[in-house]
Amino acid sequence: MKVILLGTAAGGGFPQWNCACALCTRCHRGELPARSQESVAVSGNGRDWWLLNASPDIRTQLLAAPALRPGPGPRDTPVRGVLLTDAELDHTLGLIILRGGTDLTVHAAPPVREALTADLPLHGLLDRYAPWDWHDSTAPGGFALDGGLTVTAHPVSSKAPKFMGRPASDAPWVVAYRIEDPATGGALVYAPCLAAWPDGFDELLASASCVLLDGTFFSADELGTAVRSGDAGQALMGHLPVSGPGGSLAALARHPHLRRIYTHLNNTNPLLDSSSPAGGAVRKAGAEVLPDGSELIL
Numbered sequence: 061m062k063v064i065l066l067g068t069a070a071g072g073g074f075p076q077w078n079c080a081c082a083l084c085t086r087c088h089r090g091e092l093p094a095r096s097q098e099s100v101a102v103s104g105n106g107r108d109w110w111l112l113n114a115s116p117d118i119r120t121q122l123l124a125a126p127a128l129r130p131g132p133g134p135r136d137t138p139v140r141g142v143l144l145t146d147a148e149l150d151h152t153l154g155l156i157i158l159r160g161g162t163d164l165t166v167h168a169a170p171p172v173r174e175a176l177t178a179d180l181p182l183h184g185l186l187d188r189y190a191p192w193d194w195h196d197s198t199a200p201g202g203f204a205l206d207g208g209l210t211v212t213a214h215p216v217s218s219k220a221p222k223f224m225g226r227p228a229s230d231a232p233w234v235v236a237y238r239i240e241d242p243a244t245g246g247a248l249v250y251a252p253c254l255a256a257w258p259d260g261f262d263e264l265l266a267s268a269s270c271v272l273l274d275g276t277f278f279s280a281d282e283l284g285t286a287v288r289s290g291d292a293g294q295a296l297m298g299h300l301p302v303s304g305p306g307g308s309l310a311a312l313a314r315h316p317h318l319r320r321i322y323t324h325l326n327n328t329n330p331l332l333d334s335s336s337p338a339g340g341a342v343r344k345a346g347a348e349v350l351p352d353g354s355e356l357i358l
Contacts, residue, residue: 061209061241062103063248063270063356064128066111066121067096068349070276070326071150073117083332092332095352096121097150098252098324100272101128103138104241108207111142112237112250114154124353140206141165143197146234146253147175147221155182159189167197169213171220171231179224198232205239212238214264217255219298238264246358248272252324255298257311265315269358273308275322275349277301278329278338299324302331302342309345319356320347 067073074095075084086092097115109128115121122128122139130137141164144151155176158164168176173194177183186192195203202212217234220227227233236251236258247268251261254274265271276299277283301307302322312320322342325331330338331349342349 061246061358062106063358064101064125065350065352065354066099066101066125067115067117068323068325068352069095069097070324071097072327073097074327074332076327079327081328084327093351100250102239104208107138108140109138110140110205113145113151114142114158115150116153118154119157137161143237144168144172147172152176152182155186159186162190165193165195167195169198169232169235170196171233175224197235208241208243210240210242216251216258217253219255238268241358248358254300256300262314265318268318270319270356272321272323274299274324275302275331276324276326278331279303282328309342309347312347313345316346322347322349
């Protein structure tokens, strides 16, 4: 299985257009590399590619990855479809950029599909350009992707997007995907959004060879500290922090066999600076933060 990290930043990218925090300012000065909004591409054969989430930056991301460029025919594309982990804007607005693509397939949990039909009506809008196939990603038994990969979806959170007026509080709004290449046995767990460490998640990681994990905030109070407000990043935005006794880095220590990679980094996260103490702590624990465009083989 081939994996390309198309983008690794949280919503808004890095730097954010309206932010002059210390990290964004350093990025503007050229001291830190910019990052686009989080999205991934996977393939089992190097010809059929599937997007894990579709960020608003998807056009630039696709053109930057040689394996995903169009051809040989004038309208040929190796992109076969999209697997959505949730209905957040930074994971779904890229679908608009893909409008007009023929024979694409979207896999999403039922609440996500309903939200993209009624509250953020992308489904109907896209069908006016070229009808796509939409499938329930949480159906029992999982599903297969063109190119030889198999997928199962695992609900991890009931955190609904802000644009939802009255969301069902117990619905599986956010899922993680386990994507396996049966030919090699390599398995990727893709979980860019975790509000907490879910029940059964340790068992899921035990069966994988690599995890792409929510690294939005390094600490729970990071957001308020960075922008000088009273906001607490974890409480307001529903992301498990990396550090602390209840953070994801401590939990990942239970899985030393696993390649552990953080993604979906907020613009306030000190992990954006690899030379920071936070970056050193993550490396010491055996986890990684990779740049946009990184490629993995599983």
